[in-house]
Amino acid sequence: MSDAVSTIAVIAGAYLIGSVPSAYVIGRLVAGIDIRKYGSGNVGASNVSVHVGKKWVAPIALFDVFVKGLLPVYIGGEAVLDLGAATQTIAGLAAMCGHNWSIFLLFSGGRGISVGLGSIVGFGVPLFILWAAIPGILFSLTPWRDSAVGWLIATLLLPIWALWAGYGLWVAIYGIGFALITIIRRTTSGGFKESLLSYGELTPARLIWNRMVFDRDIASRDLWVHNRPSENT
Numbered sequence: 604m605s606d607a608v609s610t611i612a613v614i615a616g617a618y619l620i621g622s623v624p625s626a627y628v629i630g631r632l633v634a635g636i637d638i639r640k641y642g643s644g645n646v647g648a649s650n651v652s653v654h655v656g657k658k659w660v661a662p663i664a665l666f667d668v669f670v671k672g673l674l675p676v677y678i679g680g681e682a683v684l685d686l687g688a689a690t691q692t693i694a695g696l697a698a699m700c701g702h703n704w705s706i707f708l709l710f711s712g713g714r715g716i717s718v719g720l721g722s723i724v725g726f727g728v729p730l731f732i733l734w735a736a737i738p739g740i741l742f743s744l745t746p747w748r749d750s751a752v753g754w755l756i757a758t759l760l761l762p763i764w765a766l767w768a769g770y771g772l773w774v775a776i777y778g779i780g781f782a783l784i785t786i787i788r789r790t791t792s793g794g795f796k797e798s799l800l801s802y803g804e805l806t807p808a809r810l811i812w813n814r815m816v817f818d819r820d821i822a823s824r825d826l827w828v829h830n831r832p833s834e835n836t
């Protein structure tokens with residue numbers, strides 16, 4: 604196979620693997636629910652933990668981190684096909700796009716943090732430690748335990764960490780892509796008019812802020828993660 608064909612295959616394969624909706628499949632098979640209609644609506648491990656069961660967190664997270672996130676970056680890298688940093692970056696972002704806008708879920712999906720985590724490990728464990736340090740400290744050592752805020756700060760800083768630690772321009776571009784995808788995914792995470800009607804006290808600016816920074820429509824995390832379809836109607 605020529606390098607061009609391998610590059611296209613790795614990027615397309617990354618999008619398709621990223622699209623496999625592990626959290627959705629577990630929700631359907633184990634609890635008979637559409638996880639997109641419960642809690643945060645996120646097709647990810649933490650939403651399954653609340654609405655299906657904690658024991659499903661590990662298998663979903665392992666699949667999303669290692670198969671969706673790490674594998675495409677690893678296969679594109681020196682150890683396997685050696686297609687270069689540009690291909691690894693685009694493959695990592697394609698996997699995240701697949702997870703967030705899955706072809707198997709009519710372009711709905713998750714937020715991409717687990718997939719991003721796996722890809723960052725693929726670029727280098729020290730980069731992962733730099734990226735995860737702020738959310739880790741916020742969560743474990745301060746009263747500000749909102750992981751959504753921590754991951755947003757971490758992801759906005761990722762391009763700087765990548766350049767500072769010598770990972771090169773393409774890994775910094777991966778960081779910019781990750782940050783843009785996170786902001787787009789969060790701010791477009793649900794119907795805009797519907798949310799403004801459902802939560803009367805919200806202004807459009809506040810809704811956008813809540814979504815981008817806290818990854819939810821309303822201030823209360825507890826109410827948001829325990830949201831169920833019957834309570835929305």
Ligand SMILES: O=P(O)(O)OC[C@H](O)CO
Pocket residue numbers: 645646647648649650667712713714715716717718
């Ligand atoms: O960002 P996602 O879609 O990978 O989901 C994140 C997991 O639920 C862990 O919080």
